[in-house]
Amino acid sequence: MSSNPYAAYRTVEATTADPVTLTTMLYDGAVKALKKARLHHEDGNARGFNDETNRAYLIIGELRSTLDMSRGELSENLAALYAYCLRLIIESSVGDMQKLTEVERHIATIAEAWRVATAELRASRAPGRTGAEAAA
Numbered sequence: 001m002s003s004n005p006y007a008a009y010r011t012v013e014a015t016t017a018d019p020v021t022l023t024t025m026l027y028d029g030a031v032k033a034l035k036k037a038r039l040h041h042e043d044g045n046a047r048g049f050n051d052e053t054n055r056a057y058l059i060i061g062e063l064r065s066t067l068d069m070s071r072g073e074l075s076e077n078l079a080a081l082y083a084y085c086l087r088l089i090i091e092s093s094v095g096d097m098q099k100l101t102e103v104e105r106h107i108a109t110i111a112e113a114w115r116v117a118t119a120e121l122r123a124s125r126a127p128g129r130t131g132a133e134a135a136a
Helices: 005-016 019-043 046-065 073-092 097-124 131-135
Strands: none
Touching: 019 046, 019 097, 046 073, 046 097, 073 097
């Protein structure tokens, strides 16, 4: 058992979450890591910067690896964007924070779109909604 109750809670949450919630957690984790990386760079903390850029890289790589490529153009576009973001993270390792900021912007935009889409989907599936209401 972890001595950090928050970490223990997050572990349980991650191991019991549905795929939609897990994806949300991954987006949140990537954005958080990218923000922390920028702060570490500003503070001159090279190790912290490296740790957080590695964390963001792994998370975005995981998001990319879980795409269902049989779903067509959307999956292909996301795969290309994730690959681009991964490349920018590598290029940012020489201190180009504009590239890291660009990655953060892309991932935050996708995360927000994901939140909106999942909220709309859940609302359309809410009990008591009928065909026209669910489609609206």
